[in-house]
Amino acid sequence: MPAAADAYLCGPPAFLTDVAAALVEAGLPADRIHTEIFGPEPGLTPGISAKPNRAPHPPAGAPGDGRRMSFARSGLTVPWPTGCNSLLDLAETCDVPARWSCRTGVCHNCETGLLSGEVHYSLDPIDPPAEGNVLICSTQPRTAVTLDL
């Protein structure tokens, strides 16, 4: 193995540990080994994450432009804030539990039921969400919106 090589590993944690150790033993400097965890994790419900430390609440600052954003499971309705980038950003600002990973419309971890309203994508997803769902990381509301969060 060339000493100037870089190794890019992707897999479950135990695999990464074992293969990285073998590469170091074979003479590759540890700082040339790059890893990314990929593999089975506990099941998840897309869009819904663990409970936050704070109860959902309206965002701080001046109220938004009047389009009503409702988080049905959280029992929270707030006006869309000026300058907010995505429905996910608003959920986080309000401590509404929401799951995400890539924030670019790729992973679908943020996929959430759209109970009413219309959205538009600031980034077109590679794969569209299921019928009736939206990727909240890359959407903004066109109308008043109710999400299943």
Ligand code: FES
């Ligand atoms: S966070 Fe990955 S698609 Fe939204």
